[in-house]
Amino acid sequence: MREHAALLRGLGADVVHVRRPEELATVQGLVIPGGESSVIDKLARSFGMQAPIRAAIASGLPVYGTCAGLILLADEVLDGIEGQQSFGGMDISVRRNAFGRQTESFETALDVPTLGDPPVRATFIRAPIVERAGARVEVLATLPDGGIVAVEQGPLIGTSFHPEVDGETRFHERFLAHVVDHAAGR
Ligand code: GLN
Numbered sequence: 385m386r387e388h389a390a391l392l393r394g395l396g397a398d399v400v401h402v403r404r405p406e407e408l409a410t411v412q413g414l415v416i417p418g419g420e421s422s423v424i425d426k427l428a429r430s431f432g433m434q435a436p437i438r439a440a441i442a443s444g445l446p447v448y449g450t451c452a453g454l455i456l457l458a459d460e461v462l463d464g465i466e467g468q469q470s471f472g473g474m475d476i477s478v479r480r481n482a483f484g485r486q487t488e489s490f491e492t493a494l495d496v497p498t499l500g501d502p503p504v505r506a507t508f509i510r511a512p513i514v515e516r517a518g519a520r521v522e523v524l525a526t527l528p529d530g531g532i533v534a535v536e537q538g539p540l541i542g543t544s545f546h547p548e549v550d551g552e553t554r555f556h557e558r559f560l561a562h563v564v565d566h567a568a569g570r
Contacts, residue, residue: 416453454542475518
């Protein structure tokens with residue numbers, strides 16, 4: 385969360401931490417960070433945030449989700465804990481902890497054609513994978529084995545990995561471009 389905030393501030397954005405509906409109402413975009421998706425889900429529900437976030441997504445609020453954040457943006461979560469819910473919004477099915485124990489965490493250079501050169505340094509930490517992407521979803525990046533790890537659907541972006549820990553700014557710049565469009569009513 386700290387890394388996202390620092391990176392976004394470095395790009396000129398005003399950043400506030402959103403924990404309650406009143407704070408959500410003030411922002412023009414939302415980053416859902418990594419962590420533990422089942423915990424974020426439970427906290428969001430107990431703080432009365434699930435319905436407001438769903439409504440914000442439905443109304444076109446730009447959202448960028450990394451790792452657990454990607455899981456929370458998925459319409460379908462695979463291997464969730466009992467009763468785990470997501471906010472949804474992206475027509476994708478995401479499997480949690482998809483890389484098994486051996487490769488719990490790894491770093492790789494990832495080609496992201498939309499972002500151009502150089503490749504993205506991508507850090508995966510107990511990362512999920514996108515197993516299904518619907519017709520409206522643009523696949524931004526895949527691993528060499530074809531596994532989908534970055535997606536976009538309208539103003540929603542999701543990555544399985546954490547660009548913010550490597551100082552990679554291009555996904556956040558893309559998110560901020562959506563924010564500017566949204567704030568301008570485009
Ligand atoms: N494995 C975590 C989950 O299921 C995600 C890990 C992360 O965000 N780095 O939510």
